[in-house]
Amino acid sequence: MSVCYIIFSPSLNKFYTGITQEPVHIRIEKHNKHQYGAHRFTAKATDWELYLLLEAQSYSHARRMELKIKKMKSAKFIRDLKENLDLQSLLIQQTI
Template identity: 50%
Template sequence: MCGCYVIFSKKLNRFYVGATQDDLSTRIEHHNQAMYDKNRFTALANDWELFLFIPANGYPHAIRMERKIKAMKSSVYIRNLCKYPELLQKLVSST
């Protein structure tokens, strides 16, 4: 299933936003095992947990949502996506 995902590390107290068309649990497992590259941001921690998953109409849609969230550069925005369904709906429909 294609979608945009947000994972959170308690160790780093940081979010990571990504897009996937693969199995989500496998994707998170790979982040935790630093399988995407030892020098990447997610390799700094191994306690990544799913914070939010947003289903997409296809992989290009997932990428657009990922870029929009990253452009906001705000953990408050990410938390508000969970808190306010209308904000999440606006993101999905505007990308």
């Protein structure tokens, strides 16, 4: 199963959006342990936690959702996305 996920770091007060086919808890653990390299954005913190998970129909669908969220460049959009199921549905439909 492919998913688009958003994690949040309280110490940085920042979001990170990514995609994966592996279990999300394992992915977050890897981010927190800096297994993607010390030069990556998520290496700036060790307190990443799951904020939002969006299931996708395919890996390419998850990628399109990720790119749309990143294109918005807005923490407000991400917060609205978590609170508004209609907005989540719209995002999923727009990126199929």
